[in-house]
Amino acid sequence: MSAAPQLNPATHEYDFHDGHFNLLRKLVAEHAGIALNDSKRELVYGRLARRIRALKLSGFDDYCRLLENDPGEEMIEFINAITTNLTAFFREVHHFEFLADTAIPEFVKANAASRRLRIWSAGCSTGEEPYSIAMTLLESVPDAARWDIRILATDIDSNVVATASAGVYAESRLQGVSDERRRRWFTGAGKPGYVQVKPEVAELIRFAPLNLMHEWPFQGPFDAIFCRNVVIYFDKPTQHALFQRYGNIIAPHGYLFIGHSESMFGAQTAFELIGRTTYRVQRG
Numbered sequence: 173m174s175a176a177p178q179l180n181p182a183t184h185e186y187d188f189h190d191g192h193f194n195l196l197r198k199l200v201a202e203h204a205g206i207a208l209n210d211s212k213r214e215l216v217y218g219r220l221a222r223r224i225r226a227l228k229l230s231g232f233d234d235y236c237r238l239l240e241n242d243p244g245e246e247m248i249e250f251i252n253a254i255t256t257n258l259t260a261f262f263r264e265v266h267h268f269e270f271l272a273d274t275a276i277p278e279f280v281k282a283n284a285a286s287r288r289l290r291i292w293s294a295g296c297s298t299g300e301e302p303y304s305i306a307m308t309l310l311e312s313v314p315d316a317a318r319w320d321i322r323i324l325a326t327d328i329d330s331n332v333v334a335t336a337s338a339g340v341y342a343e344s345r346l347q348g349v350s351d352e353r354r355r356r357w358f359t360g361a362g363k364p365g366y367v368q369v370k371p372e373v374a375e376l377i378r379f380a381p382l383n384l385m386h387e388w389p390f391q392g393p394f395d396a397i398f399c400r401n402v403v404i405y406f407d408k409p410t411q412h413a414l415f416q417r418y419g420n421i422i423a424p425h426g427y428l429f430i431g432h433s434e435s436m437f438g439a440q441t442a443f444e445l446i447g448r449t450t451y452r453v454q455r456g
């Protein structure tokens with residue numbers, strides 16, 4: 173077995189050794205299900221060195237002691253610092269095309285009596301994903317105003333959930349958004365270079381912090397779950413257990429969308445693959 177790469181003390185302000193890294197990865201696995209391999213050593217150092225500075229601690233010994241003995245609010249800051257929140261509007265656009273062209277027409281038929289539609293963006297980061305879902309629904313559900321539509325958008329990182337619910341974005345973040353959609357679904361945010369998602373889009377979404385490893389305070393059924401670029405940070409048993417739980421709360425006609433580098437390979441689940449990273453509940 174090759175030795176774990178060590179950080180160069182000449183370029184790193186704080187001493188950071190195996191004992192620190194192993195404790196920190198144990199805590200992040202226990203609290204968030206996130207599995208950090210040796211290649212994440214530098215990332216962990218960089219993100220937590222910022223917390224050490226902000227808390228005016230002397231180094232990783234102090235920081236580890238704090239997390240082990242009396243973390244209080246710092247456990248949340250620690251998890252927030254470790255999570256990776258990269259996202260974009262209409263990221264992996266084929267899912268939104270599938271939603272508009274195939275899934276929504278099916279949902280509209282299946283739910284004609286209740287006129288109820290539920291979608292969960294699990295690991296929503298700063299909100300671009302649930303807003304993209306909401307825009308797609310408004311564009312594709314005929315007579316959407318007469319439907320009971322809710323998108324649940326959750327993330328373990330309380331900072332990104334706060335950003336998401338504000339719905340304000342730098343214009344530079346709108347690369348995946350067509351001009352027509354910009355005009356239709358965004359408005360000025362009162363400061364140059366920023367736009368805000370219009371209220372008719374935002375009002376479809378409920379944002380909340382939620383750790384996917386914990387109990388979920390809702391039962392579904394969901395017509396679709398987007399859990400994209402989230403399970404990539406979990407080990408295989410954690411991924412499989414999560415897919416199993418999704419299977420229990422997706423409607424019989426429902427879909428699960430996962431990220432471009434994720435797969436259900438090897439998991440015994442209630443889903444069948446029907447397209448690029450697009451799964452549906454097994455039907456007979």
Ligand SMILES: C[S@@+](CC[C@H](N)C(=O)[O-])C[C@H]1O[C@@H](n2cnc3c(N)ncnc32)[C@H](O)[C@@H]1O
Pocket residue numbers: 203204205206255256257258259260263294295296297298301326327328329332382383384385399400401402405431
């Ligand atoms: C890379 S972002 C993906 C955002 C969006 N789904 C997308 O594909 O663009 C991954 C998100 O998963 C969240 N996450 C990681 N572990 C989590 C957990 N145990 N429970 C809930 N969210 C988690 C992170 O905070 C982060 O915002």
